Amino acid sequence: MANPAAPTHPLSRILAVATGDKIGTLVVLALLVVLPPLVFPSSFYYRVGAIVWILAIASIGLNLLMGYAGQVSLGHAGFIGIGAYAVAILPQRFGLHGLAAMAAGAAVSALLAYFAGRPILRLRGHYLAVATLGFGILIAMVFTNEAAWTGGPDGMRVPRLVLFGWPVRGSDTWYWIGGATMILSAWLALNLVDSPTGRALRAIHDSEVAAKVVGVDVARYKLTVFVISAVYASIAGSFLALFDGHITPDAAGFLRSVELVTMVVIGGMGSIVGSVVGTAVIVVLPQTLTFLSDYKHLMIGAFIMLFMIFLRSGIVPALREKLFRRAA
Amino acid sequence: MAEFLQFAFSGLTVGAVYALVALGFTLIYNASDVVNFAQGEFVMLGGMATVFLTLAGLPVPLAALVAILATTVVGIGLHKLAIEPARGASPVTLIIITIGASIFLRGAAAIVFDKRFHQLPPWFGAEPIRVGGASVLPQSLVVLAGAAVIVVVLWAFFERTLFGKAVLATAANRVAAKLAGIDTGFVIGFSFAVSAAIGAVAGVLVTPITLTSYDVGTLMALKGFAAAMLGGMGNPIGAVVGGLGVGLLEAFGAGYISSQYKDAVGFIVILVVLFVMPNGLFGRSKIERV
Numbered sequence: 001m002a003n004p005a006a007p008t009h010p011l012s013r014i015l016a017v018a019t020g021d022k023i024g025t026l027v028v029l030a031l032l033v034v035l036p037p038l039v040f041p042s043s044f045y046y047r048v049g050a051i052v053w054i055l056a057i058a059s060i061g062l063n064l065l066m067g068y069a070g071q072v073s074l075g076h077a078g079f080i081g082i083g084a085y086a087v088a089i090l091p092q093r094f095g096l097h098g099l100a101a102m103a104a105g106a107a108v109s110a111l112l113a114y115f116a117g118r119p120i121l122r123l124r125g126h127y128l129a130v131a132t133l134g135f136g137i138l139i140a141m142v143f144t145n146e147a148a149w150t151g152g153p154d155g156m157r158v159p160r161l162v163l164f165g166w167p168v169r170g171s172d173t174w175y176w177i178g179g180a181t182m183i184l185s186a187w188l189a190l191n192l193v194d195s196p197t198g199r200a201l202r203a204i205h206d207s208e209v210a211a212k213v214v215g216v217d218v219a220r221y222k223l224t225v226f227v228i229s230a231v232y233a234s235i236a237g238s239f240l241a242l243f244d245g246h247i248t249p250d251a252a253g254f255l256r257s258v259e260l261v262t263m264v265v266i267g268g269m270g271s272i273v274g275s276v277v278g279t280a281v282i283v284v285l286p287q288t289l290t291f292l293s294d295y296k297h298l299m300i301g302a303f304i305m306l307f308m309i310f311l312r313s314g315i316v317p318a319l320r321e322k323l324f325r326r327a328a
Numbered sequence: 329m330a331e332f333l334q335f336a337f338s339g340l341t342v343g344a345v346y347a348l349v350a351l352g353f354t355l356i357y358n359a360s361d362v363v364n365f366a367q368g369e370f371v372m373l374g375g376m377a378t379v380f381l382t383l384a385g386l387p388v389p390l391a392a393l394v395a396i397l398a399t400t401v402v403g404i405g406l407h408k409l410a411i412e413p414a415r416g417a418s419p420v421t422l423i424i425i426t427i428g429a430s431i432f433l434r435g436a437a438a439i440v441f442d443k444r445f446h447q448l449p450p451w452f453g454a455e456p457i458r459v460g461g462a463s464v465l466p467q468s469l470v471v472l473a474g475a476a477v478i479v480v481v482l483w484a485f486f487e488r489t490l491f492g493k494a495v496l497a498t499a500a501n502r503v504a505a506k507l508a509g510i511d512t513g514f515v516i517g518f519s520f521a522v523s524a525a526i527g528a529v530a531g532v533l534v535t536p537i538t539l540t541s542y543d544v545g546t547l548m549a550l551k552g553f554a555a556a557m558l559g560g561m562g563n564p565i566g567a568v569v570g571g572l573g574v575g576l577l578e579a580f581g582a583g584y585i586s587s588q589y590k591d592a593v594g595f596i597v598i599l600v601v602l603f604v605m606p607n608g609l610f611g612r613s614k615i616e617r618v
Contacts, residue, residue: 066420072420122606123602123606124606125419126419126557126561127557127561127602127606127607129363129423130553130557130598130602131598131599133550133553134554134595134596134598134599135595135599137550137591137592137595138592138596141589141591141592145588145589254546254550255546261420261424262424262427262428265420265421265424269420294438294439295435295439296435297431297434297438298432298435298436298439299435300428300431300432300435301428301429301430301431301432301433301434301435302428303428304425304427304428304431305410305425305428305429305432308417308421308425308428309410309413309414312414312417312418312421
């Protein structure tokens with residue numbers, strides 16, 4: 001380097017803007033959505049991309065709960081399932097419009113999160129983990145067993161979404177819908193983090209007792225963010241079902257919940273960009289490993305362990321720290 | 329009455345297996361604060377390895393012994409390769425590492441063994457014994473006896489041996505134990521080894537009754553985890569009571585309410601117990617200092 005006193009590494013500047021500031025984050029997310037299609041060789045890539053953006057909505061919501069409020073949930077796939085089955089069941093049984101069904105699913109998720117969240121969020125640590133886990137498994141079990149409504153373990157067809165007489169189809173269309181909705185949810189999440197609620201959440205994360213002592217209504221804020229994250233997951237579930245055209249109880253299963261938590265932690269707790277990056281890693285990794293399909297699970301397990309051991313704070317925070325340190 | 333007895337017997341049999349899984353959880357949790365989601369994979373490995381060693385021509389007792397030893401080595405490997413390098417990580421990170429390990433072991437089992445269901449022959453024949461109108465498989469008694477032996481041996485180990493006391497001391501306060509000259513790193517590794525061995529024994533005992541395959545570990549871990557929570561995390565007696573409790577509730581729930589929601593009963597009860605007693609049946613509440 002010619003000038004050792006240069007203020008900062010250019011990359012670190014971009015990254016600082018990207019992760020520290022609201023507008024910067026949104027710009028980076030917009031670039032992440034807009035740029036890849038320029039080099040996509042086939043529609044398969046749009047398909048994978050659409051799934052990344054849709055699931056990122058759920059992991060952004062879960063990150064609000066885990067990264068900001070410090071509460072873990074091993075049952076969030078249950079809400080994905082509710083959103084997914086809402087757009088599958090309501091239009092076919094009651095002739096509801098797809099969007100209305102999506103809203104109904106989100107409302108059910110919110111109500112369920114509100115009433116279940118009150119007792120569950122009183123629990124701490126591992127007890128909270130097992131309670132949310134049990135809660136999620138119960139929801140998945142209902143989808144598996146109420147076959148008259150849900151088609152049982154084989155799942156059911158999801159009618160296509162029709163907007164203004166125009167049926168929404170094609171991986172590329174869903175890529176853009178998913179990307180836009182993901183950016184919108186990120187924007188809402190960033191506003192929440194910046195609000196008094198966000199500050200209260202961080203206080204709870206640091207120490208519940210201390211937050212309570214200074215007058216933060218801990219129970220109410222935890223419940224609020226639990227409900228918000230449930231709505232995020234439910235909407236992601238609705239999109240996923242509408243995009244795929246078919247839904248099975250696996251969408252609400254324990255492994256999906258684990259996947260979501262892994263996305264948040266691998267990307268970086270408390271980082272919205274991190275959630276999107278973490279989701280991309282967990283969705284894209286298995287796709288690139290299809291050529292060794294027998295070894296797929298072995299490799300995914302190994303990758304999860306390696307990421308957690310060597311990049312403990314998550315990809316985005318670790319990257320930021322590295323670049324800042326080099327620049328300083 | 330006969331029906332009631334029948335449900336009770338089957339509940340106690342599954343419950344004994346859950347209790348062993350929960351004991352494994354408890355041992356590792358006490359020594360290292362790690363909630364090991366790969367605990368169910370130890371049960372799977374014990375059962376599957378015994379099946380395949382038997383198919384390879386080994387007599388069943390020798391196959392079981394080798395399977396248990398191999399699983400123990402896997403447990404030590406899990407500690408050395410995945411848990412120890414991540415020392416100081418947050419609890420959520422550690423949980424995800426063990427979930428990663430469980431996915432890894434399941435994937436490895438699908439390759440090393442296969443993806444089909446397998447069963448071992450019962451130890452003392454398949455002729456059920458009649459007790460008060462209910463019929464009990466001899467293997468159920470083997471499972472119960474095996475679980476009882478393990479509990480007694482563990483109890484004697486903790487109460488009667490110096491090394492057992494060292495494990496207890498490490499569980500009570502790791503820093504103080506280290507200052508008193510206890511090799512806490514060794515104690516933690518040891519607890520992983522013992523947990524893996526107990527899990528493998530549970531797998532060997534129960535495979536003649538329930539089938540085994542490469543993916544039976546997940547549900548086993550969830551039930552065992554739930555049992556450990558029900559009893560109060562970190563309490564060995566609680567783990568046994570919790571395991572038997574979950575097993576009995578499941579059996580009665582399946583028998584009297586709905587067999588479809590058999591797996592749900594355990595979780596519903598756990599949610600209710602946690603809501604009423606947020607630290608489980610035998611857990612003590614912790615005070616957070618600021």
